[in-house]
Amino acid sequence: MEPILEMRNLCKTFRRRDRGAVEAVRDVSLQLFPGEVLGIVGESGSGKSTLARMACGLLPPSSGSLLVEGAEVHCARRKERKRLYETVQMVFQSPLASFDPRRTIGYTVGEGLRNRGQTAGEAAAQTQALLTQCGLPEELARRYPRQLSGGQCQRAAIARALALQPKVLICDEATSALDVVVQGEILELLRQMQRTRGLACLFICHNLALVQSFCHRVAVMREGMLVEEGTPESVILHPQNEYTRHLIEAVL
Amino acid sequence: MRGKMDKILQKRKTVKEIYFIAILALAILVLLGAAFAQYLCPYDPNAQDLALALQPPGGEHLLGTDRYGRDMLSRIIVGAKVSVFSALTLVAAVCAVGTALGVLCGFCGGWLDEAVMRLCDMCLAFPGLVLALAVAALLGGGIENAAIALGVVSWPKYARLARGQTMTLKQEDFIAAARLAGDSAGQLIRRHILPNLAGPVLVMAALDIGTMMMELAGLSFLGLGALPPTAEWGSMMSDGRTLFQTKPWVMLGPGAAIFLTVAVFNLLADALRDRLDIRSMGNEM
Ligand SMILES: Nc1ncnc2c1ncn2[C@@H]1O[C@H](COP(=O)(O)OP(=O)(O)O)[C@@H](O)[C@H]1O
Numbered sequence: 396m397e398p399i400l401e402m403r404n405l406c407k408t409f410r411r412r413d414r415g416a417v418e419a420v421r422d423v424s425l426q427l428f429p430g431e432v433l434g435i436v437g438e439s440g441s442g443k444s445t446l447a448r449m450a451c452g453l454l455p456p457s458s459g460s461l462l463v464e465g466a467e468v469h470c471a472r473r474k475e476r477k478r479l480y481e482t483v484q485m486v487f488q489s490p491l492a493s494f495d496p497r498r499t500i501g502y503t504v505g506e507g508l509r510n511r512g513q514t515a516g517e518a519a520a521q522t523q524a525l526l527t528q529c530g531l532p533e534e535l536a537r538r539y540p541r542q543l544s545g546g547q548c549q550r551a552a553i554a555r556a557l558a559l560q561p562k563v564l565i566c567d568e569a570t571s572a573l574d575v576v577v578q579g580e581i582l583e584l585l586r587q588m589q590r591t592r593g594l595a596c597l598f599i600c601h602n603l604a605l606v607q608s609f610c611h612r613v614a615v616m617r618e619g620m621l622v623e624e625g626t627p628e629s630v631i632l633h634p635q636n637e638y639t640r641h642l643i644e645a646v647l
Numbered sequence: 648m649r650g651k652m653d654k655i656l657q658k659r660k661t662v663k664e665i666y667f668i669a670i671l672a673l674a675i676l677v678l679l680g681a682a683f684a685q686y687l688c689p690y691d692p693n694a695q696d697l698a699l700a701l702q703p704p705g706g707e708h709l710l711g712t713d714r715y716g717r718d719m720l721s722r723i724i725v726g727a728k729v730s731v732f733s734a735l736t737l738v739a740a741v742c743a744v745g746t747a748l749g750v751l752c753g754f755c756g757g758w759l760d761e762a763v764m765r766l767c768d769m770c771l772a773f774p775g776l777v778l779a780l781a782v783a784a785l786l787g788g789g790i791e792n793a794a795i796a797l798g799v800v801s802w803p804k805y806a807r808l809a810r811g812q813t814m815t816l817k818q819e820d821f822i823a824a825a826r827l828a829g830d831s832a833g834q835l836i837r838r839h840i841l842p843n844l845a846g847p848v849l850v851m852a853a854l855d856i857g858t859m860m861m862e863l864a865g866l867s868f869l870g871l872g873a874l875p876p877t878a879e880w881g882s883m884m885s886d887g888r889t890l891f892q893t894k895p896w897v898m899l900g901p902g903a904a905i906f907l908t909v910a911v912f913n914l915l916a917d918a919l920r921d922r923l924d925i926r927s928m929g930n931e932m
């Protein structure tokens with residue numbers, strides 16, 4: 396089977412004025428297959444978010460290449476980036492920060508639809524349907540982000556990402572900012588959407604228990620490098636790598 | 648306990664709301680007064696009658712007359728048009744130019760940013776007064792030329808504020824999310840960046856209306872602004888300068904007008920800042 400999203404030797408180096416360069420991601424190669432949930436774990440600062448941003452075209456890689464359904468995407472070109480956004484969407488860590496405080500939820504969820512040529516009316520109708528699917532009451536469309544709870548906001552963020560009918564959904568610690576109960580609800584929603592829509596999912600998380608229950612495959616990152624990759628059972632129950640063992644012990 | 652707190656907070660909010668509306672109404676009143684000044688004057692502001700020169704306040708002429716026997720009240724009312732509207736136009740122009748350049752710099756970065764920021768430094772390095780003198784020498788006097796000189800030294804403030812805000816906003820997740828939704832750079836700026844930096848920029852502009860009025864009046868006072876016989880508060884004060892010991896009303900009338908109008912616009916700026924809840928404005932300046 397052909398991977399829907401493939402990263403080949405991706406590297407990202409940030410140059411800072413004060414303290415030299417940071418190699419946030421070093422030579423990471425990963426394949427994501429249709430309908431698959433791939434977990435990425437690693438301590439904070441290990442380059443997970445940087446990898447996620449490169450995978451959806453928000454950040455141009457320093458070197459390496461990104462392939463969507465076997466075709467290389469050049470993120471420097473706007474046309475190709477747009478094509479990438481049609482396949483890959485992202486849910487961010489902080490629910491509130493991913494909504495423009497001056498725009499209503501309905502505006503934000505429908506923005507991508509209008510950008511694709513839908514009229515305001517069509518977009519509004521589809522926004523309502525999406526909000527309902529994500530377990531939100533319709534009148535929420537008229538509210539502003541700060542009037543929503545964290546869980547509601549994250550549901551709306553999932554609705555926005557799904558509005559564009561992506562084939563790949565990247566969740567960058569999408570449940571980390573929420574309390575445990577809400578975390579479970581959001582996870583359930585993600586699981587349901589993943590199954591019904593056959594989404595491939597890049598699920599970034601530092602909760603190993605979540606990863607174990609949700610993911611088909613797990614990759615472990617450390618200091619920008621991939622140190623281990625395999626099924627959740629093999630990685631978590633029989634870690635081959637010293638670092639993974641540490642990571643698991645830290646949780647238990 | 649909680650209910651009581653909430654009630655007090657609610658009440659405080661209502662009081663603030665009423666205060667804001669009152670100040671806004673006052674500012675609008677000043678603007679309307681300035682706009683329809685010629686219909687509000689009791690006398691022709693430029694009619695001279697030397698027989699009535701330097702009448703004290705009270706009686707026929709409520710605020711007295713100047714050395715040519717012109718009615719002070721009428722001149723102050725008509726002066727509002729020049730003073731208020733030249734300050735307003737100047738602030739609007741400077742705010743538009745500065746913000747546009749600042750947003751472009753903050754969004755695009757690179758050589759454009761470098762170039763515009765160096766230009767900012769250059770413009771700020773000029774002392775406003777010296778520049779006004781130079782402009783007056785080159786282009787002649789007149790309130791327009793005084794405004795040009797003030798504009799040159801005041802747009803960088805807006806450019807820097809807008810640039811800093813844009814650079815901060817650009818890092819936000821909601822901008823990344825809007826990119827993923829397919830927004831182009833222009834759409835990002837129009838839909839998400841401008842609405843989010845409008846608050847601080849508006850507060851700065853409201854504060855600047857008062858400042859600009861003062862500075863324009865100051866330049867006119869020095870003879871670098873409005874030319875006689877135009878009624879303008881700064882030049883009217885200048886007229887009364889030599890008479891201040893014996894006939895203080897000639898200078899105090901326009902002085903009070905400047906003071907009160909500047910106060911209204913400054914209070915408006917403060918109320919606006921409170922209302923928009925802008926705490927850390929000026930961090931990027
Ligand atoms: N825009 C940036 N500029 C400079 N350094 C960055 C930037 N983004 C991330 N980094 C650095 O890259 C490293 C990896 O960060 P990140 O990808 O956010 O890790 P994680 O998501 O795993 O916590 C960190 O050391 C971080 O300081």
Ligand SMILES: [Mg+2]
Nearest residue numbers: 443444445568
């Ligand atoms: Mg992160």
